[in-house]
Amino acid sequence: MTSKTTSSNVCAPNSGPESIPDDDLIRGFLLALGAGGRKPRTLFIYEDSIRKLSDFSRKHSFPSLVTMDRNAIRHWLASLHQQGNKPATVSIRYRSLNRFFRWCVSEGERDDNPMDHVDPPIIPSEIQPYYQSNDVETVIKSIGRSTPYNLRDAAVVMILFDTGVRASELCGMKSDDMDWRDKTILVTGKASKQRRVSIGNNSAMAIERYLRKRRTKSDWLWLGSGNKPLTTNGLRMMLQRRFKEAGIKFRGAHAFRRGFAMEYLASGGQEGDLKELGGWQDYAMVSRYAKANAGERAIKAHKKLSPGDKLKVR
Numbered sequence: 239m240t241s242k243t244t245s246s247n248v249c250a251p252n253s254g255p256e257s258i259p260d261d262d263l264i265r266g267f268l269l270a271l272g273a274g275g276r277k278p279r280t281l282f283i284y285e286d287s288i289r290k291l292s293d294f295s296r297k298h299s300f301p302s303l304v305t306m307d308r309n310a311i312r313h314w315l316a317s318l319h320q321q322g323n324k325p326a327t328v329s330i331r332y333r334s335l336n337r338f339f340r341w342c343v344s345e346g347e348r349d350d351n352p353m354d355h356v357d358p359p360i361i362p363s364e365i366q367p368y369y370q371s372n373d374v375e376t377v378i379k380s381i382g383r384s385t386p387y388n389l390r391d392a393a394v395v396m397i398l399f400d401t402g403v404r405a406s407e408l409c410g411m412k413s414d415d416m417d418w419r420d421k422t423i424l425v426t427g428k429a430s431k432q433r434r435v436s437i438g439n440n441s442a443m444a445i446e447r448y449l450r451k452r453r454t455k456s457d458w459l460w461l462g463s464g465n466k467p468l469t470t471n472g473l474r475m476m477l478q479r480r481f482k483e484a485g486i487k488f489r490g491a492h493a494f495r496r497g498f499a500m501e502y503l504a505s506g507g508q509e510g511d512l513k514e515l516g517g518w519q520d521y522a523m524v525s526r527y528a529k530a531n532a533g534e535r536a537i538k539a540h541k542k543l544s545p546g547d548k549l550k551v552r
Contacts, residue, residue: 258347260292260303267341275430279406287334290314303338304347308355311335315359328359365530367489368496374399380484386452391480393444394460394473398491401425401435402498402516405470405491411459416445427517435515499524503531 267288268281276284291314292303300310318328335353342348374395381392398408407425415424421442422434437445445459454461460468468476474491481488495516502512513524 257302257304263303263342263347264288264292264338266345267338270341277428277430280428283330284334284338287331288338290331291335304342306352308352311352311356315356319359325359325361329361332356332358365496365500365527366493368493368500369399369486369489370497371399371501373486374497376486377480377484381480383447386448389444389448389451390460391476393441393448394468394476395480395494396441396444397423397437398494399498399501400437400441402495402502403435404495404517405473407517409460409468409470409473412457413449413459414457415459418442418446425517428519431517433514433517496527499527500531500534503528504535 264285268285271281271284288303291311294314294317295301295303295306295310298310298313300306300313315328315332318331319325332353336351339348339351339353343351378392378395381388381395383389383392394408397403401423403425404427407427410426411423417423417434421437421439423437424432425435426432449459452461454465456465456467458467462468462472470491477491478488499512499516502515503509509521509524509528512518512527513521516524518524
């Protein structure tokens with residue numbers, strides 16, 4: 239006699255005693271990301287986040303990833319805050335988990351995404367430190383033009399501030415990416431998405447001067463030691479040295495990106511254009527810059543329109 243399976247006996251594939259191990263789930267997820275063209279750095283961030291959650295869950299006797307509920311995730315996120323992690327860091331962890339559990343659902347390993355019931359971390363609206371135009375001018379003047387390396391470094395600083403490209407995007411630029419007629423550069427950003435960024439006349443001249451003087455033909459736009467492509471680590475060390483020589487505090491390469499956004503908006507640029515030029519996937523970050531910039535504009539406007547200054551008192 240053949241028994242019939244009722245709907246009440248049907249369950250998720252991993253709800254029984256033979257649940258898939260965390261390591262197997264993580265491996266499958268990373269393979270899927272890699273097949274989608276994600277870069278090694280991105281894969282590392284995802285894996286690091288998920289493994290940290292897995293280790294935390296095992297240490298505190300919470301369920302494994304395939305049966306984990308929202309309470310375990312909330313405990314882990316809370317522990318990250320308690321350990322002093324920045325809100326932006328916790329937000330990255332949150333987004334990594336959300337992507338992972340969505341993949342689990344799509345693969346039929348889970349029936350639900352527990353992140354749907356976990357509120358995202360609140361990121362303060364204030365903007366992290368950024369370079370202003372006078373900082374950049376001081377550094378470029380300090381570098382000078384006496385050698386091809388000086389010309390390269392000055393041009394790099396110009397491009398970072400003029401376009402707001404990420405460090406990895408700058409280091410990935412190739413000579414053929416330059417369009418001299420339109421003064422644009424083809425940039426390959428996150429998830430291998432390409433976009434064109436515009437450069438001003440000063441930036442175009444800085445690049446042309448560097449290429450003319452370096453006398454080394456290469457597919458790569460920026461060359462480091464041994465005429466090899468400039469790496470992000472090499473870029474960071476170069477910037478640290480140049481800023482130290484100029485007497486300007488180095489705040490990281492990403493501070494150029496923030497400075498570009500703030501300067502662009504302060505000059506009357508539109509948020510939609512900024513989003514496209516900067517390669518942001520949504521308006522979240524752009525809106526933060528716009529809000530911070532509006533506050534600065536209001537303060538400057540008050541200096542000119544101060545009601546208190548109109549009082550005839552001393």
